[in-house]
Amino acid sequence: MSETPRKAFVVAGSEATGGAGFQTDLxxxxxxxxxxxxxxxxxxxFDPANEWGHRFYPVDPEIIDAQMEAALADWGSDxxxxxxxxxxxxxxxxxxxxxxxxxxxxxxxxDPVLICKGQEPGAALDTDNxxxxxxxxxxxxxxxxxxxxxxxxxxxxxxxVEQLGEAAKRIGDLGxxxxxxxxxxxxxxxxxxxxxxxxxxLIETRRPxxxxxxxxGAGCSVAAAITAELAKGAEVIDAVNVARDLVTEGIRQRLxxxxxxxxxxxxxxxx
Ligand code: PXL
Numbered sequence: 001m002s003e004t005p006r007k008a009f010v011v012a013g014s015e016a017t018g019g020a021g022f023q024t025d026l027x028x029x030x031x032x033x034x035x036x037x038x039x040x041x042x043x044x045x046f047d048p049a050n051e052w053g054h055r056f057y058p059v060d061p062e063i064i065d066a067q068m069e070a071a072l073a074d075w076g077s078d079x080x081x082x083x084x085x086x087x088x089x090x091x092x093x094x095x096x097x098x099x100x101x102x103x104x105x106x107x108x109x110x111d112p113v114l115i116c117k118g119q120e121p122g123a124a125l126d127t128d129n130x131x132x133x134x135x136x137x138x139x140x141x142x143x144x145x146x147x148x149x150x151x152x153x154x155x156x157x158x159x160x161v162e163q164l165g166e167a168a169k170r171i172g173d174l175g176x177x178x179x180x181x182x183x184x185x186x187x188x189x190x191x192x193x194x195x196x197x198x199x200x201x202l203i204e205t206r207r208p209x210x211x212x213x214x215x216x217g218a219g220c221s222v223a224a225a226i227t228a229e230l231a232k233g234a235e236v237i238d239a240v241n242v243a244r245d246l247v248t249e250g251i252r253q254r255l256x257x258x259x260x261x262x263x264x265x266x267x268x269x270x271x
Contacts, residue, residue, distance in 0.1 A: 008227050008230075009083070010026070019257075020219075024221055028220075028266045032225060037074075041092050041096065051260075064095050068096070072099070081106055082100065084135060108140050111142075112135075144179070144180075146187070160187065168180075177198065185211075191209060192206070193205070214261065215264050221247050226239040
């Protein structure tokens with residue numbers, strides 16, 4: 001008989017093609033040997049008749065709350081590591097923040113998915129503010145990309161690794177113990193560089209860039225892999241290194257469908 005797996009919880013949206021969001025998170029957890037369970041906050045269904053634009057359908061806060069109640073009651077203190085992905089609306093954020101606060105977490109990994117195409121800009125601003133005020137204070141790890149790092153740090157420009165590091169420090173100053181800021185293909189150079197700020201030291205992690213285009217599901221996969229490794233007891237920096245290896249291999253073996261972007265294949269990774 002195999003060992004009982006560690007468990008991880010995720011609060012995220014469904015992206016119906018399977019390339020990002022909840023489906024990605026569960027695939028990463030499974031690939032890393034972790035039992036995943038979670039709560040759906042919204043459903044995103046790209047529109048093939050409209051350049052694959054986002055159609056966004058929030059889940060009723062009452063249903064979000066019921067899902068969280070069920071999972072947390074079932075697994076109790078066995079479930080002590082959580083990933084937060086796309087939330088989507090201020091009402092969702094309020095519900096999720098309340099329920100997360102009622103449980104004891106060793107780690108809460110927040111992927112600060114700020115905007116989703118197809119949402120009203122005004123609604124997105126409310127959502128950004130609610131995320132900053134209600135979810136970030138619960139985070140032990142936050143994983144912004146360059147765009148999100150600019151919004152969260154208030155910096156106008158992030159074009160170098162040094163600026164990315166400065167943004168990570170500023171986000172850390174908001175009270176998050178670990179900031180994993182991802183340069184990806186947005187910064188120049190042969191390598192995709194991430195920086196990890198732990199409140200005292202800035203550590204760079206580098207992997208060769210695979211192509212120059214963003215691949216769908218990369219951000220979700222990084223945060224999910226960090227979550228799974230933390231669930232297994234890893235230190236944050238070791239979890240980040242596994243996440244980077246998983247995503248690098250997943251991008252190397254990416255899948256090509258009909259959408260304008262390729263998708264990460266998480267199952268390509270083996271430890
Ligand atoms: O990759 C960001 C993301 C996260 N979660 C959901 C999404 C997307 C992008 O499309 O749809 C549900």
